[in-house]
Amino acid sequence: MNWQIVAENWQMFASGLATTIVLLLGAIVIGLLTAIPLSLMRVSKSRWLSWPVASLTFVIRGAPVVILLYLVYFGLGQLELVRESFLGPVLANATLCAVIALGISTAGYTAEIFAGCIQDLPHGEIEAAVSFGMPRMKIYRYVLVPAMFRRALPQYANEIILLLHATSLVSLITVIDLTGAARAVSALFYISFEPYLTIGAIYLVLSMATQRVFKNLERRFLRHLRPREANQAAAAPSIPANVRESTHEQTLG
Amino acid sequence: MFSDYVAMVLNGAWLTLGLAASALACSIAFGMVATTFKVSNSRALHRVVDGYTQVVRGIPDLVLMLIVFYGIPDVITSLGSLFGKSWQLNVPAFVAGSLALGFIFGAYMAETFRGALLAIPVGQIEAATAFGMTPTQVWTLVRLPQMVRYALPGFTNNWLTLVKGTAVVSVIGLQDVTFRAKYAAQATHEDFAFYIVSLLVYLALSAVSLLGLRRVSTRYRIGAASGAR
Amino acid sequence: MKIRAIVAASALFCSASYAALPETVTVGTDGSYVPFAQVNADGSLGGFEVDVVRNLCERAKVKCVFTNQSFDALIPSLQSHKIDIISGWLLKTPTRERVVAFSNTYAIVNNRFIAKKGSNITISPEGLKGKTIAIEGGSAQDSFLTKTYGNTVNIKRYTGQGDPFLDLKNGRVDLTFGYTVQTDEAFLKLGDNSKNFEYIGPSFTGSNDPTLGAGVGLGFRKDESELREAFNRAIAAAKADGTFTKVSMKYFGHDITAAR
DSSP states (O other): OOHHHHHHTHHHHHHHHHHHHHHHHHHHHHHHHHHHHHHHHHTOSOHHHHHHHHHHHHHHHHSOHHHHHHIIIIIHHHOHHHHHSTHHHHHHSHHHHHHHHHHHHHHHHHHHHHHHHHHHSOHHHHHHHHHTTOOHHHHIIIIIHHHHHHHHHHHHHHHHHHHHHHHTTGGGGTOOOHHHHHHHHHHHHOOOHHHHHHHHHHHHHHHHHHHHHHHHHHHHHTGGGSOOOHHHHHTSOOOOHHHHHHHHHHHHO | OHHHHHHHHHHHHHHHHHHHHHHHHHHHHHHHHHHHHHHSSOHHHHHHHHHHHHHHHHSOHHHHHHIIIIIHHHHHHHHHHHTTOOOOOOOOHHHHHHHHHHHHHHHHHHHHHHHHHHHSOHHHHHHHHHTTOOHHHIIIIIIHHHHHHHHHHHHHHHHHHHHHHGGGGGGGTOOSHHHHHHHHHHHHSOHHHHHHHHHHHHHHHHHHHHHHHHHHHHHHTTTOOOSOO | OHHHHHHHHHHHHHHHHHOOOOSEEEEEEOTTSTTTSEEOTTSOEESHHHHHHHHHHHHHTOEEEEEEOOGGGHHHHHHTTSOSEEEEEEEOOHHHHHHOEEOOOOBOOOEEEEEETTOOOOSSTTTTTTOEEEEETTSHHHHHHHHHHTTTSEEEEESSSHHHHHHHHTTSSSEEEEEHHHHIIIIITSTTHHHHEEEEEEEEOTTTOGGGOSSEEEEEOTTOHHHHHHHHHHHHHHHHTTHHHHHHHHHHSSOTTSOO
């Protein structure tokens, strides 16, 4: 086996890992920032707001990530109009294109997750806030969005794992992430099993770390859903002895 | 000329569908096995399925496909040379894609099937056993038909994600829609147009799948009470 | 005398019984190396090298099935028996000679840099500092650039040969580098690219740097010597009766395989 080739080229893998993490975080930020307003529009009563967003999320969720990456990098890059515009310098950078494409993809899924969670919210909370006279923005900020985040946590954790998987495709648009580093090593030294198994293990660790982060978040924010703990049962008051005896006699008699 | 290339890209949809169907079959197989392990009483089998789910969540589709397509043949050849033999395993791209995608989506199907099995009212199983049905009869006459109804939403989601997942197989050289779009773009320099065309193909596949599965779901809901029962 | 004849006859007999050529042979190409290998509108493969290899297959009396894959997948596919012959305008570099057995050379390649007109870039490690260059990943040109200028220039690797030209055209990269016949046909001769882009710097061949390879040949597995010999004979015959020249005239208007 050629594990020493992998070990000798550890810098390529390290640099690829750094790129993967940067892409993941960048896409998460873009995704979250756009998904919140999108989800609010999606659940709006006005058809003018909800239909365009529904169509947009249908298109984004129906597009394979590979196609989105190709479209943003090669497709938009080909168009004169885009090149001349203010987007030109942004799209000239492959890493930025990757972050944008991944951000768009995750925004679509996240918006649908958030929209579903908003619809599950007990309407009573919103009614109470309205009756307090809270302006709409305050309701969103203090009541709706925090409650939505809480409910969305499990599904969102899943979405982040899928986003991590999606980052592995950016080597198709010349961005060298962890998978790109493995493919480069494979092409340079004509070995395949060692580099791919190595990055498989690294992705596994990344995924487990992400799941751990979300488990901690869930423990904190979904505390109210946890089963009752042992010390709470012990603290419950006990029935006085004489009362118990009398009921016992009554039942048997 | 341009329209000929568009037709070429559209023809790739057959291969995309074929691969998706093949991967679906594999994933149902993997998923059923995993579900039976998970509902069994054996702790060890539970751990096996947990390990399976962890691996699938951890390794991206592309990496798994590269391991199956390049890595495993590489290992077989190296092992062979260790023993002084020249073994070779040639995994065709279609098979590598089906197995890799089937393995990945098997874990998702296992979750869907398990949820569906648990949703069947226990009273029906008890009644069936009381009637003297053998476990196999309970499976085929009571569990499986009802499982379909409960599993359909999750199944639909998995199918849609699977169809999109086939785009990755273009990386290992399978001439699906994505592969053809790329080479049409290289030949005509009309990148934007062809990637839009391929996007439309995938959207069409999604839309048709959603409509079809909605009809199936309506049919299976005949006679069933809606809501939690 | 007689013994020699018997030995010769038995050797021929032995080699004939071993040398059963496979009936069908899979040929791997990179369909983005226009016009050497390209995907036609009906999905079939065509191009200068594809046409030539089809002819060679007829002469070697094997049925050839062509497959299209990314360039950097060609050698791993050969090694894992997915394909039997590499026809990817493959340059015979020392690194490749270690894992691949080449046929006889049928063309010599010279490479030049292309940049935007008026960019005034000097081809040297200092002159290329900070510039970005687009190249098809895994190519001999890629190895040459990495070895010679890898420390100063920023190298972007692509999966096809068309994408580097696209990024050069839309200004994402400053230069690209490649075989002048291919860059002429696939880029400079198209549209008004020749008005905006030009060759700069000297021409590089395998004699300047062995990393660029000692010419182009077909790639075979090391243990398939009969197949390779059959194709060597076919190549010699095709050169002798002018087939290479004829196909070259059809695609390029001149003979690119002429000896220099």
